[in-house]
Amino acid sequence: MSRVVSFSVDNKFADELENLVETSGYANRSRFLRDASLHFAEELQRGSIETMDPETKIEGILIVFFQHGIEQKLHDIRHSGKIEVTSYSHTSLFSNSCVDTMQAFGTAGNLRSVMQQLQTTQDVDRVSFVPAPLRDHGCC
Numbered sequence: 001m002s003r004v005v006s007f008s009v010d011n012k013f014a015d016e017l018e019n020l021v022e023t024s025g026y027a028n029r030s031r032f033l034r035d036a037s038l039h040f041a042e043e044l045q046r047g048s049i050e051t052m053d054p055e056t057k058i059e060g061i062l063i064v065f066f067q068h069g070i071e072q073k074l075h076d077i078r079h080s081g082k083i084e085v086t087s088y089s090h091t092s093l094f095s096n097s098c099v100d101t102m103q104a105f106g107t108a109g110n111l112r113s114v115m116q117q118l119q120t121t122q123d124v125d126r127v128s129f130v131p132a133p134l135r136d137h138g139c140c
Helices: 011-023 029-046 071-078 108-119
Strands: 057-066 084-092 098-107 124-131
Touching: 011 029, 057 108, 071 084, 071 108, 098 108, 108 124
Parallel strands: none
Antiparallel strands: 057 098, 057 124, 084 098
């Protein structure tokens, strides 16, 4: 069952919203606004990984773009015991770089520490973390 929630905006915002929806690849404005609202609410509730209480347990996807030659360093981090990696994938991109994705679980403090370690590793181009959505109950 769905329910309509409406609100008023000025014309400039409405025009910019249409552009955001289109360039973000969303099929419709409602879906875009729903996702934006959920993301904003989650960020307010638990904060970003950078500001979260270090003892908060969190899970999500750790994404690392890097150049060849540092695979052993990434292996060592995955097996360091700071975070639990439940799934791992390596892909070589056409742009002569690689990307590793790791489904990771741990405390916010440990995830931050791992991210900082990766960000200061030579030949690592970008590190980001996408937290799993907050849920009151399981998905299955």
